[in-house]
Amino acid sequence: MSAPKLVGIAGSFNRPSKTYSLVRTVADLASQRYGFANKVYDLHDVGVSLGAAQSRKDLDEQAKGVIDEIVSADVLIVGSPTFKGSYPGLFKHLIDLIDPHELRAKPIIITATGGGDRHALMVEHQLRPLFGFFMAHTLPTAVYASDRDFTDYKVSSEPLSHRINEVVGELAAFFPHSVTVLAAAE
Numbered sequence: 001m002s003a004p005k006l007v008g009i010a011g012s013f014n015r016p017s018k019t020y021s022l023v024r025t026v027a028d029l030a031s032q033r034y035g036f037a038n039k040v041y042d043l044h045d046v047g048v049s050l051g052a053a054q055s056r057k058d059l060d061e062q063a064k065g066v067i068d069e070i071v072s073a074d075v076l077i078v079g080s081p082t083f084k085g086s087y088p089g090l091f092k093h094l095i096d097l098i099d100p101h102e103l104r105a106k107p108i109i110i111t112a113t114g115g116g117d118r119h120a121l122m123v124e125h126q127l128r129p130l131f132g133f134f135m136a137h138t139l140p141t142a143v144y145a146s147d148r149d150f151t152d153y154k155v156s157s158e159p160l161s162h163r164i165n166e167v168v169g170e171l172a173a174f175f176p177h178s179v180t181v182l183a184a185a186e
Protein backbone atom coordinates (compact mmCIF):
# COMPACT_ATOMS: atom_id res chain seq x y z
CA MET A 1 0.00 0.00 0.00
CA SER A 2 1.44 3.40 -0.93
CA ALA A 3 1.91 6.14 1.69
CA PRO A 4 -0.87 8.72 1.99
CA LYS A 5 0.02 11.95 0.20
CA LEU A 6 0.46 15.23 2.04
CA VAL A 7 0.64 18.40 -0.08
CA GLY A 8 1.59 21.84 1.23
CA ILE A 9 0.88 25.07 -0.63
CA ALA A 10 2.48 28.31 0.53
CA GLY A 11 0.85 31.41 -0.96
CA SER A 12 4.09 33.37 -1.19
CA PHE A 13 6.37 34.24 -4.09
CA ASN A 14 9.28 35.09 -1.80
CA ARG A 15 12.30 32.84 -1.55
CA PRO A 16 13.24 32.49 1.23
CA SER A 17 9.76 32.69 2.73
CA LYS A 18 8.53 32.42 6.29
CA THR A 19 5.25 30.98 5.05
CA TYR A 20 7.02 28.26 3.05
CA SER A 21 9.24 27.48 6.02
CA LEU A 22 6.19 27.16 8.30
CA VAL A 23 4.35 24.87 5.88
CA ARG A 24 7.54 22.81 5.38
CA THR A 25 7.99 22.41 9.15
CA VAL A 26 4.40 21.24 9.65
CA ALA A 27 4.69 18.91 6.63
CA ASP A 28 7.91 17.32 7.85
CA LEU A 29 6.61 16.73 11.37
CA ALA A 30 3.33 15.27 10.08
CA SER A 31 5.19 13.01 7.64
CA GLN A 32 7.53 11.82 10.34
CA ARG A 33 4.59 10.98 12.59
CA TYR A 34 2.16 9.45 10.08
CA GLY A 35 4.40 8.23 7.26
CA PHE A 36 3.07 10.61 4.59
CA ALA A 37 4.87 11.19 1.31
CA ASN A 38 5.04 14.98 1.14
CA LYS A 39 5.48 17.77 -1.40
CA VAL A 40 5.41 21.50 -0.63
CA TYR A 41 4.81 24.13 -3.33
CA ASP A 42 4.88 27.92 -3.38
CA LEU A 43 3.52 30.42 -5.89
CA HIS A 44 6.82 30.30 -7.82
CA ASP A 45 6.15 26.64 -8.45
CA VAL A 46 2.71 27.54 -9.77
CA GLY A 47 4.37 30.07 -12.10
CA VAL A 48 3.36 33.15 -14.04
CA SER A 49 0.45 31.67 -16.02
CA LEU A 50 -1.70 31.95 -12.87
CA GLY A 51 -2.06 35.73 -13.04
CA ALA A 52 -3.46 35.75 -16.58
CA ALA A 53 -5.68 32.67 -16.25
CA GLN A 54 -9.42 33.29 -16.30
CA SER A 55 -10.11 29.60 -15.87
CA ARG A 56 -8.16 26.42 -15.17
CA LYS A 57 -7.75 25.58 -18.85
CA ASP A 58 -5.77 28.80 -19.36
CA LEU A 59 -3.02 27.59 -16.99
CA ASP A 60 0.21 26.10 -18.32
CA GLU A 61 1.15 22.50 -17.52
CA GLN A 62 3.27 23.51 -14.53
CA ALA A 63 0.40 25.34 -12.80
CA LYS A 64 -2.12 22.64 -13.72
CA GLY A 65 0.27 20.10 -12.18
CA VAL A 66 0.33 21.93 -8.84
CA ILE A 67 -3.48 22.15 -8.75
CA ASP A 68 -3.70 18.42 -9.60
CA GLU A 69 -1.39 17.74 -6.66
CA ILE A 70 -3.50 19.90 -4.32
CA VAL A 71 -6.81 18.29 -5.22
CA SER A 72 -5.43 14.73 -5.12
CA ALA A 73 -3.79 15.14 -1.69
CA ASP A 74 -4.97 13.01 1.22
CA VAL A 75 -4.11 15.88 3.53
CA LEU A 76 -3.42 19.48 2.68
CA ILE A 77 -1.43 22.16 4.49
CA VAL A 78 -2.30 25.66 3.42
CA GLY A 79 -0.05 28.58 4.34
CA SER A 80 -0.66 32.20 3.48
CA PRO A 81 1.22 35.39 4.18
CA THR A 82 -1.06 38.10 5.55
CA PHE A 83 -1.61 40.96 3.09
CA LYS A 84 -3.76 43.86 4.32
CA GLY A 85 -5.35 41.69 6.98
CA SER A 86 -6.18 38.79 4.64
CA TYR A 87 -4.65 36.36 2.12
CA PRO A 88 -2.93 37.75 -1.01
CA GLY A 89 -5.13 38.15 -4.08
CA LEU A 90 -3.02 35.78 -6.17
CA PHE A 91 -3.31 33.03 -3.59
CA LYS A 92 -7.11 33.48 -3.64
CA HIS A 93 -7.02 33.34 -7.43
CA LEU A 94 -5.29 29.95 -7.25
CA ILE A 95 -7.97 28.69 -4.88
CA ASP A 96 -10.68 30.17 -7.14
CA LEU A 97 -9.52 27.82 -9.91
CA ILE A 98 -10.34 24.77 -7.78
CA ASP A 99 -13.85 23.34 -8.25
CA PRO A 100 -16.13 23.36 -5.19
CA HIS A 101 -16.29 19.55 -4.88
CA GLU A 102 -12.54 18.99 -5.19
CA LEU A 103 -11.61 19.73 -1.57
CA ARG A 104 -14.75 18.32 -0.01
CA ALA A 105 -14.05 16.41 3.23
CA LYS A 106 -10.29 16.84 2.82
CA PRO A 107 -8.38 17.38 6.08
CA ILE A 108 -6.70 20.78 5.84
CA ILE A 109 -4.24 22.38 8.25
CA ILE A 110 -4.51 26.13 7.97
CA THR A 111 -1.48 28.32 8.68
CA ALA A 112 -0.49 31.93 8.06
CA THR A 113 2.35 34.34 8.70
CA GLY A 114 2.31 38.08 9.26
CA GLY A 115 4.67 40.84 10.28
CA GLY A 116 3.15 41.14 13.76
CA ASP A 117 0.33 39.78 15.91
CA ARG A 118 -2.37 42.29 15.00
CA HIS A 119 -3.86 40.06 12.29
CA ALA A 120 -3.40 36.73 14.05
CA LEU A 121 -7.11 35.98 13.70
CA MET A 122 -6.89 36.05 9.93
CA VAL A 123 -6.58 32.25 10.10
CA GLU A 124 -10.03 32.13 11.72
CA HIS A 125 -11.72 35.02 9.93
CA GLN A 126 -10.33 34.56 6.42
CA LEU A 127 -8.78 31.14 5.83
CA ARG A 128 -11.23 28.98 7.78
CA PRO A 129 -14.37 30.34 6.07
CA LEU A 130 -12.66 30.03 2.67
CA PHE A 131 -12.14 26.31 3.16
CA GLY A 132 -15.52 26.04 4.86
CA PHE A 133 -16.96 26.99 1.47
CA PHE A 134 -15.35 23.82 0.05
CA MET A 135 -16.79 21.75 2.92
CA ALA A 136 -13.27 20.68 3.82
CA HIS A 137 -12.29 19.49 7.30
CA THR A 138 -10.11 22.31 8.57
CA LEU A 139 -8.38 21.04 11.71
CA PRO A 140 -9.38 22.75 14.97
CA THR A 141 -5.97 24.30 15.66
CA ALA A 142 -4.93 26.97 13.18
CA VAL A 143 -1.32 28.16 13.21
CA TYR A 144 -0.38 31.83 12.90
CA ALA A 145 3.25 32.97 13.13
CA SER A 146 4.79 36.44 13.15
CA ASP A 147 8.30 37.66 12.38
CA ARG A 148 9.53 37.00 15.89
CA ASP A 149 8.73 33.29 15.63
CA PHE A 150 11.49 32.83 13.02
CA THR A 151 15.27 33.08 12.99
CA ASP A 152 16.81 33.11 9.52
CA TYR A 153 13.50 31.92 8.05
CA LYS A 154 13.40 28.89 10.35
CA VAL A 155 10.76 28.26 13.02
CA SER A 156 12.53 29.14 16.27
CA SER A 157 9.93 29.93 18.94
CA GLU A 158 8.71 27.48 21.56
CA PRO A 159 5.02 28.59 21.49
CA LEU A 160 4.91 28.16 17.70
CA SER A 161 6.52 24.72 17.86
CA HIS A 162 3.98 23.77 20.52
CA ARG A 163 1.08 24.83 18.31
CA ILE A 164 2.51 22.95 15.33
CA ASN A 165 2.78 19.87 17.49
CA GLU A 166 -0.83 20.31 18.59
CA VAL A 167 -2.29 20.50 15.09
CA VAL A 168 -0.19 17.60 13.84
CA GLY A 169 -1.58 15.56 16.76
CA GLU A 170 -5.12 16.37 15.57
CA LEU A 171 -4.45 14.54 12.29
CA ALA A 172 -4.64 11.26 14.23
CA ALA A 173 -8.43 11.48 13.96
CA PHE A 174 -8.03 11.05 10.17
CA PHE A 175 -5.06 8.67 10.08
CA PRO A 176 -5.35 6.40 13.15
CA HIS A 177 -3.98 3.44 11.20
CA SER A 178 -0.77 5.30 10.28
CA VAL A 179 -0.09 6.09 13.93
CA THR A 180 -0.55 2.45 14.93
CA VAL A 181 1.62 1.09 12.12
CA LEU A 182 4.48 3.55 12.79
CA ALA A 183 4.36 2.90 16.55
CA ALA A 184 4.54 -0.85 15.95
CA ALA A 185 7.57 -0.40 13.68
CA GLU A 186 9.54 1.51 16.34
Ligand SMILES: Cc1cc2nc3c(=O)[nH]c(=O)nc-3n(C[C@H](O)[C@H](O)[C@H](O)COP(=O)(O)O)c2cc1C
Residues within 6 Å of the ligand: 012, 013, 014, 016, 017, 018, 019, 020, 081, 082, 083, 084, 085, 086, 113, 114, 115, 116, 117, 118, 119, 147
Ligand atom coordinates in the same frame (compact mmCIF):
# COMPACT_ATOMS: atom_id res chain seq x y z
C1 LIG B 1 1.58 43.99 0.51
C2 LIG B 1 1.84 43.49 1.90
C3 LIG B 1 0.86 43.61 2.86
C4 LIG B 1 1.06 43.16 4.18
N1 LIG B 1 0.06 43.27 5.08
C5 LIG B 1 0.24 42.77 6.33
C6 LIG B 1 -0.82 42.85 7.29
O1 LIG B 1 -1.90 43.36 7.03
N2 LIG B 1 -0.59 42.33 8.54
C7 LIG B 1 0.61 41.74 8.88
O2 LIG B 1 0.75 41.27 10.01
N3 LIG B 1 1.64 41.66 7.98
C8 LIG B 1 1.48 42.16 6.72
N4 LIG B 1 2.49 42.06 5.81
C9 LIG B 1 3.74 41.33 6.19
C10 LIG B 1 3.74 39.89 5.68
O3 LIG B 1 2.52 39.24 5.95
C11 LIG B 1 4.83 39.08 6.38
O4 LIG B 1 6.09 39.68 6.17
C12 LIG B 1 4.83 37.63 5.88
O5 LIG B 1 5.38 36.81 6.89
C13 LIG B 1 5.59 37.43 4.59
O6 LIG B 1 5.59 36.07 4.28
P1 LIG B 1 6.71 35.38 3.36
O7 LIG B 1 8.04 35.54 4.05
O8 LIG B 1 6.26 33.96 3.28
O9 LIG B 1 6.62 36.06 2.01
C14 LIG B 1 2.30 42.54 4.51
C15 LIG B 1 3.31 42.44 3.53
C16 LIG B 1 3.08 42.89 2.25
C17 LIG B 1 4.18 42.75 1.21
